[in-house]
Amino acid sequence: MTDGDRGSRGPGAWSTSAGGMSREIELTVTVEEVIYRSADERFAVLRASVEGAPQVITLVGPLGSVAPGDPIAVHGRPERHATFGERIVVTSFTPVTPQTREGIRRYLGSGRVPGVGPAIADRIVEKFGERTLEMITTQSSRLREVSGIGARRATAIADAVRAHAADAQVFSFLHGLGIGNALSQRIVSRYKADTVRVVREEPYRVAEEVRGVGFLTADRIGRQLGYTLDDPRRAAGAALHLLGKGADEGNVYLPRDLLVEQAQALEVPFERANEAIDMLHARAMVIIDGDAVYAPPLYSAEVSAARKLQALAEHPNTLPPAIPEALLEGLAPAQRDAVRASFVHRLYVLTGGPGTGKTTTVRALVAAQRAQQKRVLLCAPTGRAAKRLSEATGAEAATIHRALEYNPKTGTFQRNADLPLDADVVLVDEASMLDLVLGERLLSALSKTASLVLVGDVDQLPPIGAGPLLRELISSNACPVIRLTVIFRQAQRSAIVRAAHAILTGERPEPTAPGERGEGDYFFIRASDPESAQRKLLDTLTRAEAAYGLDPKRDVQVLTPMRKGPLGLERLNQLIQNALNPGPGEAGLMRAGDKVMQLRNDYDREVFNGDLGEIEHVSADVTLARMSGRSVPYDRDAREALALAYACTVHKVQGSEFPAIVVMLHTTHFIMLSRALLYTAVTRAKRLVVVIGDERALHRALSHVTMQRTYSGLRARLAGKSARVTVD
Numbered sequence: 001m002t003d004g005d006r007g008s009r010g011p012g013a014w015s016t017s018a019g020g021m022s023r024e025i026e027l028t029v030t031v032e033e034v035i036y037r038s039a040d041e042r043f044a045v046l047r048a049s050v051e052g053a054p055q056v057i058t059l060v061g062p063l064g065s066v067a068p069g070d071p072i073a074v075h076g077r078p079e080r081h082a083t084f085g086e087r088i089v090v091t092s093f094t095p096v097t098p099q100t101r102e103g104i105r106r107y108l109g110s111g112r113v114p115g116v117g118p119a120i121a122d123r124i125v126e127k128f129g130e131r132t133l134e135m136i137t138t139q140s141s142r143l144r145e146v147s148g149i150g151a152r153r154a155t156a157i158a159d160a161v162r163a164h165a166a167d168a169q170v171f172s173f174l175h176g177l178g179i180g181n182a183l184s185q186r187i188v189s190r191y192k193a194d195t196v197r198v199v200r201e202e203p204y205r206v207a208e209e210v211r212g213v214g215f216l217t218a219d220r221i222g223r224q225l226g227y228t229l230d231d232p233r234r235a236a237g238a239a240l241h242l243l244g245k246g247a248d249e250g251n252v253y254l255p256r257d258l259l260v261e262q263a264q265a266l267e268v269p270f271e272r273a274n275e276a277i278d279m280l281h282a283r284a285m286v287i288i289d290g291d292a293v294y295a296p297p298l299y300s301a302e303v304s305a306a307r308k309l310q311a312l313a314e315h316p317n318t319l320p321p322a323i324p325e326a327l328l329e330g331l332a333p334a335q336r337d338a339v340r341a342s343f344v345h346r347l348y349v350l351t352g353g354p355g356t357g358k359t360t361t362v363r364a365l366v367a368a369q370r371a372q373q374k375r376v377l378l379c380a381p382t383g384r385a386a387k388r389l390s391e392a393t394g395a396e397a398a399t400i401h402r403a404l405e406y407n408p409k410t411g412t413f414q415r416n417a418d419l420p421l422d423a424d425v426v427l428v429d430e431a432s433m434l435d436l437v438l439g440e441r442l443l444s445a446l447s448k449t450a451s452l453v454l455v456g457d458v459d460q461l462p463p464i465g466a467g468p469l470l471r472e473l474i475s476s477n478a479c480p481v482i483r484l485t486v487i488f489r490q491a492q493r494s495a496i497v498r499a500a501h502a503i504l505t506g507e508r509p510e511p512t513a514p515g516e517r518g519e520g521d522y523f524f525i526r527a528s529d530p531e532s533a534q535r536k537l538l539d540t541l542t543r544a545e546a547a548y549g550l551d552p553k554r555d556v557q558v559l560t561p562m563r564k565g566p567l568g569l570e571r572l573n574q575l576i577q578n579a580l581n582p583g584p585g586e587a588g589l590m591r592a593g594d595k596v597m598q599l600r601n602d603y604d605r606e607v608f609n610g611d612l613g614e615i616e617h618v619s620a621d622v623t624l625a626r627m628s629g630r631s632v633p634y635d636r637d638a639r640e641a642l643a644l645a646y647a648c649t650v651h652k653v654q655g656s657e658f659p660a661i662v663v664m665l666h667t668t669h670f671i672m673l674s675r676a677l678l679y680t681a682v683t684r685a686k687r688l689v690v691v692i693g694d695e696r697a698l699h700r701a702l703s704h705v706t707m708q709r710t711y712s713g714l715r716a717r718l719a720g721k722s723a724r725v726t727v728d
Contacts, residue, residue: 024077027088028096030106031070032056043589048072051103061090062182069110071098094175095168097133101125104132113160115153123147136161170195177221186210200225204237208244215241215266235268235276236285242266243286243295247466250710252302252436253292292713298466301440305469306717308443312347312452313479320344327368335361338482339368342425345480346451349431349473351458352484354500354683355491359392361484362427362455366393369425377423379403379442381433381463383601383608385655389429399608400428400438401601404445408603413441420447430655431456436467436714459504460680464651467712476718494520496682496689503679506702522682522689524698530566533666533692537572538579540662540690548660548688553580553595553614555659556688558647559681561672567664572647580646590615590644596625597645597652605632610656612645650681661685665693665701673701 029048035058036045044063049056051071059074066072076090098107107113109121116124123146128135135142140158143149149157167188173196174184190210191198199206199221207218215237219227227234242262246254254262256277263273277293280286287299294302320343328336338361341348352358369376378397380386390397403421405414415421426446428434431454434442446452454470462468474481491497499509499522512521525540527533541552550556558576562568574588583591590596598611605627607613613627623634625642634642650663663681665673678701682689691698 024075024091025088026073026075027051027057028071028073029057029059030098030103031066031068031072033068034066048074051098051100058084058087059090060087061093062180063090063093066093067110067112069106069112071096071103071107092175092180094172095164097165097168099130101130104130108132108157112164114156115149116157120146120148124149133161133165137165166193174199177224179217179221183210183212183217186212202233203227204233204240207237208240219266229267230269230272232272232276232279235263235272236280238263238266238268239273239276239280239293240285243293246711247295247298250462250464250466250468252298252467252710252712252714253289253294254711256288256291256293259293289713292711298436301437302467302712302714302717305436305440305443306714308440308446309347309473309478309718312443312446313345316345317343317451321372323368324371327364327371331361331364332357332484332486334482334484334486335364338484339365341480341482342369342451342453343372348453348480348482349470350453350455350482350484351470351474353457353459353487353504355487355494355497356484357486357488358455358457358484362389362429363393365453366395366427374424375422377403377421377426378429379426380429380655381438382430382610382655384610384612384653384657385430385433388655388657397429399601400434400442402603404441406601406603408601413445415445416441417444419445421445421450423447423450425451425453427453427455429455431470432458432460432468433463433654434469435463435465436469436712437465439467439469457683459676460683461651461654461676462710466710467714468710469714472712472714473718476715478718490519493518495522496520496685498522499689500679500683503675503682503702506675506705508698508702509682520685520687520689523691525690525692526694527666527692528694530666530668533567533664534572534575536692537662537664538575540692541576541579544660544662544688544690550660550688553646556662557645557653557656557658557660557684558662558664559650559653559684560647560664561650561669561677563649565668567666567668569647569649572664573644576646577644588644590618590623590642592617595645596642597648598627599641599643602638602641605634605638607632610652650677653684654680656684657686658684659686660688661690663689663691663693665691665697667694667697667700669697670700673697674704675702677701 028051030051031046031048033047034044035047044066046059046063046066047056048059061076072093073096074088074090074093076088078086078088080086098104105121105125108116108124109118125132127146136158140154143154143157144151170188171184174187187199187206187210188195203218203221203225207213207215218237219234222234239259242259243254259277260270260273264270277286281288284296287294287296289299323340328339335357338350342365350358350361366376378389378393378395379400380389380397381400383399386397386399407414456470458471458474462471473479487497487501495512495518497520502509509522511523512518525536527536537558541556544550544556545552558572560567560569560572563570570588577594581591581593592615594615596613596615598607598609601608607627611627613625616624616626616631623639624631625634661681661684
């Protein structure tokens with residue numbers, strides 16, 4: 001910043017003419033009032049006084065953590081908004097120590113310093129003047145010269161002022177490295193007083209330990225601090241980053257050659273990358289098995305899961321009981337076989353598409369097992385899938401995490417080999433969503449005599465986590481697999497069911513004919529560009545209510561393959577929110593009446609990943625959301641797990657079912673389009689599916705058969721071989 005820029009701090013210098021471009025400026029201000037703070041605390045509108053000037057200004061931006069009385073240095077640009085007038089759009093801010101008498105007085109009396117209100121703040125500043133803060137930090141005992149301050153209060157005041165000064169220095173250091181406020185706060189929360197040392201000496205460690213940092217951010221920090229491209233610490237950080245990125249993409253391991261190749265793309269020299277892998281292996285930070293490089297937890301999970309699955313498959317039950325014919329009445333031959341198999345085999349898979357009778361089969365299986373006095377545990381990977389399973393069977397079902405008595409505070413499961421599940425038969429629905437790590441935890445908690453039934457549609461998208469357990473198990477031929485393939489006559493009347501099976505064979509689904517609305521309708525609406533797709537989406541929501549009586553907020557779920565872009569979930573949520581729930585505040589921020597989704601399990605509040613609800617009330621401190629028929633309070637920390645849910649990604653609704661689905665399908669989604677994605681989206685609906693998009697995108701989805709390539713050794717281990725198996 002030039003000296004001329006620094007001079008722009010004076011009164012009135014931040015103003016700009018309407019519609020004109022403005023340069024970025026810096027100002028030191030004291031926060032007077034919080035006008036608005038978003039529920040996720042990422043955005044706020046503040047009123048603040050400018051140091052050394054009479055004016056009060058409006059600030060907007062990532063200021064959610066700031067409170068009245070806080071002195072901060074802001075960096076941003078002035079603008080004149082057509083509705084809200086002159087304001088500064090803040091790009092970053094740093095806590096600062098006030099310098100003037102008035103600034104010090106207001107800082108001490110703001111409530112941030114314990115034991116000091118406005119009256120005592122006045123007396124302290126009257127006594128020590130502009131040297132007040134210096135005196136507090138170096139000669140705190142002198143505070144007792146002020147009436148009303150004893151030894152204990154003097155110590156508390158000094159501790160608070162020193163902590164604020166230290167925070168200001170740390171945040172100034174982090175901001176100097178280009179790290180934003182939200183990320184800076186997470187780093188400081190993780191390392192506290194050790195923040196500066198860790199960031200200086202171990203930036204690549206920060207990438208592994210602090211959510212949101214990542215290798216690229218750590219690398220930028222490291223480069224600023226003088227780390228060279230061939231620094232061994234950088235090479236090790238790159239290898240760990242790539243393994244973590246691979247796991248996020250579903251890989252249990254990466255081949256060594258591929259890992260080195262990807263490291264070279266990050267400008268890590270070939271030899272240095274190989275040396276880093278060997279060094280990490282020597283320190284037990286990675287596991288090398290042949291040419292496969294694993295993160296240790298995934299290696300342990302794969303070896304353990306293979307051993308436990310083999311043990312189940314190799315020891316079937318003896319003398320299975322005769323099943324009363326009444327319990328099998330009305331079932332097709334394959335369905336009868338599935339019920340009988342649950343008594344014979346201790347491990348088997350039941351799979352099939354929509355309309356083939358999986359639900360009826362599961363219901364009969366549970367009834368038959370309970371008729372033999374067997375304890376049956378029903379579970380599913382998500383809360384919504386567990387609820388569907390419970391509704392389908394009339395029996396209680398739980399998430400796998402709840403069944404295993406997961407403790408979120410310790411990150412451990414209470415149910416394990418030492419305290420196994422109280423069940424003779426464990427049935428997992430929507431098992432296509434089951435990843436390797438969670439699957440291994442479930443296997444570890446089975447009793448020595450228990451059986452495991454995995455029910456799922458293997459043609460759906462693979463799990464979000466690493467390791468497609470169901471797909472690997474089926475392809476290994478390690479256990480019996482019963483496939484339901486016959487579509488029942490009643491299901492054939494549904495255009496949704498017919499569309500789903502057409503998609504599986506790569507055929508273009510036939511829409512519901514005019515005047516032939518049935519038990520499930522399918523339509524395709526052409527939209528050549530994103531803008532027309534947006535307009536037709538809003539029109540579809542209106543038509544769904546008029547033609548089908550579907551509430552566009554509660555009954556219709558909009559799905560998209562991606563988060564970003566003009567037809568990504570972020571933009572669509574803003575668009576639909578403004579159409580269905582207009583109100584004050586920035587688009588995309590939560591308002592009362594908004595449709596929201598819980599993004600992770602919260603056992604204290606009893607809300608779980610994928611649960612949908614509606615915002616009842618939003619304030620700076622507590623947000624109320626109506627979840628599963630009850631009001632759930634969210635404090636500032638818990639609110640991060642809530643997100644607008646008018647639109648969701650297809651991955652996020654696996655295991656869920658809705659009255660109606662609108663699928664956005666466009667060439668802007670090209671890299672994500674696949675047959676499995678479209679099939680998964682269409683099979684989420686009961687009454688209505690509307691696909692909005694262009695012909696090229698539909699063709700791409702139907703013709704792109706290959707699943708995303710993932711690296712997993714489970715199939716080979718089940719066959720008694722080493723890893724090094726690629727699953728396509």
